[in-house]
Amino acid sequence: MQPEVRPSAPVSKPEERPSRFAGSKFGRDYYDRVPGIVATVTSITGFLNLVLALMPRERDHLHQIHDYLPASISAGAASVLAVSGLLLWRLGTMLRRRKRRAWVGALTIYAVLVVAHIGNGTFIAAGVSFVLFLLLATTGSRFRAKADPVSRWVALKIAVQFELVAVVWGMLLLTLASNRRFAFPPSVWQKVQEVLWGLIGVDGPVRYSARSERFQDVLHATLGAFSLITVVIVVLLILRPAEPIGGLSAQDESKLRELLAKQGARDSLGYFALRREKRVVWSPTGKAAITGRVVNGVFLVSGDPIGDPEAWPGAIAEYMKQIREYGWVPAVIGCSEQGATVFRREADLSAIELGDEAIVRPCEFSLDGRPMRGVRQACTRVQRAGYEVQVRRASSVSREEFHQLDRAAASWRGDEVERGFSMALSRLGDPADDQCVVATATQGGQLKGLLNFVPWGPDGLSLDLMRRDRGADNGLNEFMIVQVIEQASDKLGVDRISLNFAVFRDAIERGERIGAGPILRAWRWILVFASRWWQIESLYRFNVKFRPEWEPRFLSYPSTRDLPRIAVAALEAEAFITRPHRLKRLVGRA
Secondary structure (H helix, E strand, C coil), X not given: CCCCCCCCCCCCCCCCCCCCCCXXXXXXXXXXXXXXHHHHHHHHHHHHHHHHHHCHHHHHHHHHHCCCCCHHHHHHHHHHHHHHHXXXXXXXXXXXXXXXXXXXXXXXXXXXHHHHHHHHCCHHHHHHHHHHHXXXXXXXXXXXXXXXXXXXXXXXXXXXXXXXXXXXXXXXXXXXXXXXXXXXXXXXXXXXXXXXXXXXXXXXXXXXXXXXXXXXXXXXXXXXXXXXHHHHHHHHHHHCCXXXXXXXXXXXXXXXXXXXXXXXXXXXXXXXXXXXXXXXXXXXXXXXXXXXXXECXXXXXXXXXXXXXXXXXHHHHHHHHHHHHHCCEEEEEEECHHHHXXXXXXXXXXXXXXXXXXXXXXXXXXXXXXHHHHHHHHHHHHHHCCEEEEEEEHXXXXXXXXXXXXXXXXXXXXXXXXXXXCCCCCCCCCHHHCCCEEEEEEECCEEEEEEEEEEECECEEEEEEEEECCCCCCCHHHHHHHHHHHHHHHHHCCCEEEEEEEECHHHHHHHCCCCCCHHHHHHHHHHHHHCCCCCCHHHHHHHHCCCCEEEEEEEEECCHHHHHHHHHHHHHHCCCCCCCHHHHHHCCCX
């Protein structure tokens, strides 16, 4: 039975500078919603400025002041609209996360836009920009989040985004232009060349008519401005001092191992907190900790907090403090019902069931009976083929053998990336992991399969790695798992074994039953379809063979609108979405 978690006081938020409206309910609600409102308006404004710079009718307003301003100045005003629109579109997401630097940048851009709209003859738009400038200026206290730790990958990503927008914008401008602006109608390829050459300040193959000097000035001035602002931003990001991205220090790892020695039996995912790329957040007493990783502005935590449940609120308070400090989105993947309850109470995070964890009790496991016929037949077939399985603690495996196992596992994986975040350790044979359990399968002295289990307290194991030679007989994985289960109690002193995590198991299981409704059947069809790329249904089918107990696991999140962002961050953390290795090497993150 899980010990009861004592209630504690709600997490207090840092004091904000009061405003004249802060005392009223309207004032509190308004100021709480300011970042979202400003972010949405800023993104829309950026898009509208890009569209405004494309509209020929609006550009003709330049002729109203043609007698007073040189063509170069009016063309520059039009280019400012387009570039400002691009920057505001990019800043919208950062403003939603309350980033201080994004607030300063947006405030500056709105001030420039007021002048640019006046120079462009669009006075209504100038008034709107001024109102938005005042909105930002009066709500600066709500934007206090620090900038994220940076890497060169961010600079490359922004450069690609900006240049793609520039190419699309230039192609739209040339496509929407009437034929009277050209000496002869250009082809699509000529337009593409014109835009690409324009990004580096060179005339392309398109020939313009004598009456389109202003159009040509606007096109080349805007493309040049796009390239200039891209170079400036990329250089600033590259030269900006890098902040620590996080990682498990030797001292943190030692303290986490002490907590796991005392409280590690509580959560089967606890040992995976020792992944060394994770950052750790400690409670003030040091009796509990939260580990996770920041991915695309989402601070992903896997499993429950480590340590004494009575100290969990303190660790969650420190976690939420970092969330507010950097403007990150909080998310917890695979927490237990107890963990989801505590995160709900202490951090106001909602929860949805993400799937189920398969847990096998060795003392209750048997291959007898009709339900186990498939596994029994697979094991008999593999055993007759001459396979043998050896189950050992990692402390009994030599360094040389671990090197061979590591090479074999990498070879069997092939070109696929190493997946895992919430239920994978991503290392093999580390001297600090001497209590792990390794199962190896051989045929005629040749290594054919490998399993690695991490400790789950003093009497449990949690599956970490499962690999086999692609030329090995089908059923080898089942045979290795059965051998571990049968030797668990007597040889290893293990009473429970956690197998793979089955995402959305309940939907897959209930969706195929007679009487399932159309919505449930449609949801199951989507999951089965997604299984072509991700192991959703196949993991469920594999786990259910062993007749396990199912323990629900939950996803904790702040609001529904954050779920798409959290889903993308989780897929990247689990390596289902990966960045090309060649690009990583180019930006120094190999």
